[in-house]
Amino acid sequence: MMLKRLSLLVFLLAIGLNIFAQDAYMDAQAEDVEKTYVGGEKYEVKTYPHTFKTKKPKNIIFLIGDGMGVSQVFAGLTANHGRLFLDNFKHVGFSQTQSTSDFITDSAAGGTALSTGVRTYNGAIAVDTEKKPIKTILEKAEEKGLATGLVSTSTITHATPASFIAHQPNRNMYEEIAADFLKTDIDVFIGGGKAHFTQRKDGRNLVEEFKQKGYQFEEDIENIKKVKKGKLVGLIEEGDAGRLEHRKDMLPVSTETAINILSNNKKGFFLMVEGSQIDWGGHAGSTIYIVEDMLDFDKVVGKALDFASKNRETLVVVTADHETGGMAITGGDFETGMVKADYPLGGHTAVMVPVFAYGPGAEEFGGIMKNTDVNKKMEKLLLNK
Template sequence: MQFFKQIKSILAVSLVLLFMAAPAIAGQPKYVFYFIGDGLGAAQRQFSEFFLQDQLKNPNSQLVMDTFEVAGINTTYCADTLITDSAAAATALASGVKTNKGVIGKDVNGNNVKTLVEEARDHGMKTGLITTTRLTHATPAAFASHNISRNNENEIADDFLNSGVDFFAGGGIRHFIPASMKIENADALGKTIKSKRKDEKDLVKGFEGKGYSTFIGMKGAKAFKSTDFSKQDKVFAAFTYTHMPYEVERMNQYKNVPSIADMTRAGIDVLAQGDKGFFLMIEGGRIDHAAHANDPSGVIWDTIAFDDAIKTAYEFFQNHKDQTLIVVVGDHETGGMGLGMDSMGYKLNMAALNDVHVSVEDTLNDGAGQYKGDKAAYLSYLSKNFGLSNLSDAEAASLNKAMVSADAGETLGYYKLNPAALTAAHILSTRANINWTTTIHTATMIPMSATGAYAGRFGGYKDNTQIAKAMAQTLGFTL
């Protein structure tokens, strides 16, 4: 009898050890790509695909994200308002928790919540954050920081230094350098690098002290393009003073600046060296900014660039099919983008966007193409750079009224846009037969798509919190 008791005891211990050694889920993904299109609603995805088809003269062309076998739709509301902001939405996508507008990585009571990136790190996986916005902007911040306000970007930068994340790439060097630092014409767009900090902390040196290879400004952007990242252990890259350029301008004016696909490829090369796999979050952040400015071409080109990054991940997936999961979501819809209006009936005119070379926000609203009182010069600029030649009488009258309004110091929309810039965006949109209901976010549900190991868990009608929870369940994490 004692013999059988000993056998049962040995078997029990063996089973416990077996379960401890085994992965939490048989066949769970080793490599995870979490793509977040900021402001990427159904209209933005569809319109960009239509434009791609028109450019390629192939009605069967698709965005890579629209070819995945699993699809769904997600609600986006946050704890204190039905129309979310990116901070609350990203916290939901990163931690599975509803929180208040503007809050990063905390619940409604101010308690820190565990994120997928933190769980991945604690499970021995390599981790990375990539964005076309400032690195300290709401979406990447919610994966590796905890703060009562998304606006506390210096504190968020401090959190990043201590986060253990292995790969960072994006913009926003201003929150990582000492208050006294100022270098003329040094960022990747040729703009001045200066600090937004109130102290003399040099977080770039801090990252270097922890073994990170750093790629800063124009010099860093050029080096980034020629670096073999399979030989890099940890990377911190911040190329621009604030956000990365819109894709429509990156591809026309700033070709030395890495694309979101370039950053994704580098991230894969660094993180794939880990024995336990990786978790990589990639944000197409400027889709949202373009939609805030009601900029149809800005939306299209940044969505296509985002899809090129997804294509890069999909190429990796092809060689690791049983071990890779790719999930593509949005955090909310921006602009209330509608495809079709009475002015042109039942059609869209994609050709109206062919001659657009600049963005509404960075150039017409704030940059070299801003209206500054010379009406003839502004109209000439729009004709050469924004596709608005051969103005109709109604279009000319609308622009003239907007320029008069700008001369009077008036602004339009929630974010106080230059009337001349926003009116130009609306004329271009009308020519393409699209409409905008707002310059802010909407509560519209947004599409999701996924492929790879356990992709089926992400399909169907879900709240954004359920996406994070499904990810945690799939990876054996506890949020």
């Protein structure tokens, strides 16, 4: 009897770890030493022309810095000695991030507002307040014959990427979210979370099902970056992609790969890329973590601008789902790149977050707007909604 109870306890613990390990970052806490980023070598930032072919875009690259408020942007700016690729954006606005259930949104409701143009309750994945599915911009782009893609440094089933492709009443339904990917014709998705596709309670191996649909499957970033066409499933970790020292240039490389694949479609494409772990640094109260991931995300902005400036038919929109940590910059040095900050709390805040736009239609994104307006402006420009 004792052995049976012990086995049951181990089983329940395993289930609990599978459900909650993906959100362990929310309980992380930084040592005081991590409140200061001491500085480092800067990377070069290009300046891009603002000459475009048309007034409306053929493609949209939508970049979400999860948890990225103005302080996070300025921390990155300081750390890179006064320059970011974000400097190239002439059209800047602010997004109000509230959900229907809370003054302070979570990533699920925040992502859903950006993906659907509809506000919902915290925890909802592209469903409304009555838990009915809402069609996303990615799904609408597919219906128009456009290519589509998702890239993230979290598991690809995490709240933000999930809100563009899945429809579930609870963000923690990771296996159900993974199964929803097969209900679409998405062309490429790259991130962590392989376990939710292959180590499932229902016994399904979704990777094999994707292969049967003609998708290429890769687990190594070196192999992922070699893919130039076709459909691609890239799952680089069983769980999340890890911190920068572990994943290295995974996010910029994956973004460039996705753009290469999607740009083969003559009708155009929609790509969402999430820099997930800016948020996690905010939860931990770690300036080092935030700066590392803010600079990594800015390099992704550079990859998007490299393509958009040459293509001249691509709108690049950069924003956040919310701010995390209430980051207050208390010191810095443009010469050394040092940034010092403090954090009044370890959760999300209600403040407005920045919206940056470059390309055809960028002028639509100035001023103060709701998070739902970001979606509506993109759909109007890309899909004639």
